[in-house]
Amino acid sequence: MFTxxxxxxxAFAPAYMWLILFAFVPLVIMLGFSFLSDVPFGRREPYLxxxxxxxxxxxxxxxxxxxxSLGIAAWTTxxxxxxxxxxxLVLARxxxxxxxxxxxxxxIVPFWSSSLIRIYAWVSVLQRGGVIAQALGLFGIEIxxxxxxxxxxxxxxxxxxxxxxxxxxxxxIDRIDxxxxxxxxxxxxxxxRTFVKILFPLSLPxxxxxxxxxxxxxVGAFVEPRLLGGPQGQTLGTVIEDLFVESFNWTxxxxxxxxxxxxxxxxxxxxxxxxxxxxxxx
Amino acid sequence: MNRSAIxxxxxxxxxxxxxxxxxxxxxxxxxxxxWQGYGSDEPWAIAQFxxxxxxxxxxxxxxxxxxxxxxxxTSPGVYDAVEMNIAYLQPALEDGLIQPIDVSQITxxxxxxxxxxxxxxxxxxxxxxYGIPWTYGATSLVYNTDVFPDGINTLSVLWDPxxxxxxxxxxxxxxxxxxxxxxxGAVENPAAPTEDDIPTIQSSLETLAANVRTYWASExxxxxxxxxxxxxxxxxxxxSAARARNAFNLxxxxxxxxxxxxxxxxxxxxAADAPNPELAVEWLNFMNxxxxxxxxxxxxxxxxxxxxxTFEQLPEDSYTRQLFSDTSxxxxxxxxxxxxxxxxxxxxxxxxxxxxxxx
Numbered sequence: 001m002f003t004x005x006x007x008x009x010x011a012f013a014p015a016y017m018w019l020i021l022f023a024f025v026p027l028v029i030m031l032g033f034s035f036l037s038d039v040p041f042g043r044r045e046p047y048l049x050x051x052x053x054x055x056x057x058x059x060x061x062x063x064x065x066x067x068x069s070l071g072i073a074a075w076t077t078x079x080x081x082x083x084x085x086x087x088x089l090v091l092a093r094x095x096x097x098x099x100x101x102x103x104x105x106x107x108i109v110p111f112w113s114s115s116l117i118r119i120y121a122w123v124s125v126l127q128r129g130g131v132i133a134q135a136l137g138l139f140g141i142e143i144x145x146x147x148x149x150x151x152x153x154x155x156x157x158x159x160x161x162x163x164x165x166x167x168x169x170x171x172x173i174d175r176i177d178x179x180x181x182x183x184x185x186x187x188x189x190x191x192x193r194t195f196v197k198i199l200f201p202l203s204l205p206x207x208x209x210x211x212x213x214x215x216x217x218x219v220g221a222f223v224e225p226r227l228l229g230g231p232q233g234q235t236l237g238t239v240i241e242d243l244f245v246e247s248f249n250w251t252x253x254x255x256x257x258x259x260x261x262x263x264x265x266x267x268x269x270x271x272x273x274x275x276x277x278x279x280x281x282x
Numbered sequence: 283m284n285r286s287a288i289x290x291x292x293x294x295x296x297x298x299x300x301x302x303x304x305x306x307x308x309x310x311x312x313x314x315x316x317w318q319g320y321g322s323d324e325p326w327a328i329a330q331f332x333x334x335x336x337x338x339x340x341x342x343x344x345x346x347x348x349x350x351x352x353x354x355x356t357s358p359g360v361y362d363a364v365e366m367n368i369a370y371l372q373p374a375l376e377d378g379l380i381q382p383i384d385v386s387q388i389t390x391x392x393x394x395x396x397x398x399x400x401x402x403x404x405x406x407x408x409x410x411x412y413g414i415p416w417t418y419g420a421t422s423l424v425y426n427t428d429v430f431p432d433g434i435n436t437l438s439v440l441w442d443p444x445x446x447x448x449x450x451x452x453x454x455x456x457x458x459x460x461x462x463x464x465x466x467g468a469v470e471n472p473a474a475p476t477e478d479d480i481p482t483i484q485s486s487l488e489t490l491a492a493n494v495r496t497y498w499a500s501e502x503x504x505x506x507x508x509x510x511x512x513x514x515x516x517x518x519x520x521x522s523a524a525r526a527r528n529a530f531n532l533x534x535x536x537x538x539x540x541x542x543x544x545x546x547x548x549x550x551x552x553a554a555d556a557p558n559p560e561l562a563v564e565w566l567n568f569m570n571x572x573x574x575x576x577x578x579x580x581x582x583x584x585x586x587x588x589x590x591x592t593f594e595q596l597p598e599d600s601y602t603r604q605l606f607s608d609t610s611x612x613x614x615x616x617x618x619x620x621x622x623x624x625x626x627x628x629x630x631x632x633x634x635x636x637x638x639x640x641x
Binding site: 061127129148230242245246248 | 345454491496499
């Protein structure tokens with residue numbers, strides 16, 4: 001009835017329409033705003049300008065905030081790797097059957113709740129007289145609050161993004177042909193050597209997608225830094241939120257968002273190029 | 283997807299807001315613009331007014347006062363009654379968005395204290411009145427009565443190094459600037475700081491930053507901080523302080539200290555091209571009617587009523603009543619007024635720098 005290309009087009013059309021309507025068009029509108037002097041509503045007469053972008057380079061504040069955002073995202077990614085990789089490894093290679101499903105469920109269930117609830121849960125764990133303070137109190141250790149520190153932000157964000165890392169790494173490890181491990185074992189390779197020479201290199205694509213999936217949203221995070229970091233939690237994300245919600249300065253907010261987007265894209269392109277170069281060498 | 287399809291979709295998106303004004307033209311609806319959950323959208327109140335005047339009320343909301351202005355600008359002839367802070371009467375009038383109100387038709391006008399009726403913002407330098415005071419409140423010092431049993435009557439505790447790490451500061455650049463102006467006494471009009479005042483305000487806020495445990499942004503956040511003992515001092519809203527005492531039993535006291543505090547006044551206005559101006563007057567009267575207001579306060583908790591008749595009928599044990607029954611309190615409030623956009627932007631930038639570099 002339909003020719004193959006048309007049928008394929010029809011199959012993908014809803015997905016593309018969705019992407020164009022809800023991702024691409026808003027992005028283009030925001031890009032447009034970022035080059036205007038004011039939002040184009042009512043009697044305001046906006047003109048084209050680079051001022052919004054210039055203010056990023058003129059004000060040390062924004063650069064420092066971007067640095068904060070990148071730093072927080074980097075620590076979050078490292079945290080997710082350190083906790084997530086062994087977890088994924090155990091899930092893929094050690095635990096089998098029902099227990100595996102149960103562990104996955106344990107990891108996923110908290111994410112059926114709102115992210116705000118999870119953040120507030122961390123607040124009550126970390127705050128003065130909170131869960132940790134009370135637990136340590138049982139052993140006679142008195143501590144002040146653990147809230148509003150740099151580490152409390154990272155704890156909250158690692159918790160928020162851990163499943164992305166675990167799932168991508170798990171899939172990568174699970175896909176490795178078991179025959180490799182059998183061959184390694186039959187040739188007398190120590191499990192550690194098998195891990196270093198076979199498992200780890202073959203899981204790297206999963207690690208890379210995990211890093212990308214964690215790092216990108218973590219750069220733009222503003223809720224966790226604000227609620228868990230207190231005065232430590234100033235990021236470019238919190239300022240962009242202020243610009244949109246508090247001071248109605250959409251044009252500057254849009255420009256700062258695009259600066260962030262470009263910096264993140266450049267970083268990721270750098271990572272991808274580096275990994276390509278390395279894999280070519282080996 | 284080809285280019286024309288993209289074009290059609292884009293046009294459809296851009297045309298969506300137009301449908302609102304088109305569909306409105308043939309309906310007999312009454313449009314109210316306000317913050318969400320701020321009295322006017324109480325379901326029982328809507329039902330009451332709709333029945334009494336045979337109309338359908340349509341509520342639209344804003345999340346910032348600048349958004350309120352934008353909505354009025356982009357949708358002329360749609361809204362009837364609009365709620366706003368007195369600080370925004372000036373930009374609203376400059377853009378021709380609101381109309382004069384005949385106060386002889388406002389039932390409660392004579393019952394509104396002169397302090398409010400004489401606010402220069404209401405008349406904007408002319409003879410006509412553009413807004414009817416509805417609610418007011420203060421943003422000021424609160425403290426934990428368990429930690430400070432002797433009470434506090436000065437803003438200087440917030441700056442006192444003794445109490446480092448105990449202050450929950452409000453994350454709002456205008457409020458922070460006004461408080462710093464009141465505390466230092468070096469700003470000529472603390473309610474409306476100018477760009478010349480910024481260095482004074484900035485250095486004062488930088489000192490304060492050393493004492494700040496965190497900058498809070500919502501009532502819920504503040505109450506949690508206070509309850510867990512993370513903070514024992516702070517800057518809070520009067521209405522929220524009343525709720526914190528009544529609903530959550532927090533050991534909290536709200537004071538208007540000797541240096542003064544921030545006051546705000548909200549008014550109801552009538553949009554310039556309101557389709558139903560007579561009905562809008564009825565709405566303004568309804569909003570200031572003690573019967574509506576007391577029920578609002580009973581059901582949801584309301585700010586301080588500008589109508590003194592309503593105020594007198596608040597329950598005896600009302601914390602709001604205790605705080606504001608002394609009229610000298612009103613004279614110590616620096617009422618928020620219009621700050622030009624450039625100054626606001628400079629204050630915001632100053633505030634961002636204080637938070638980032640002095641914390």
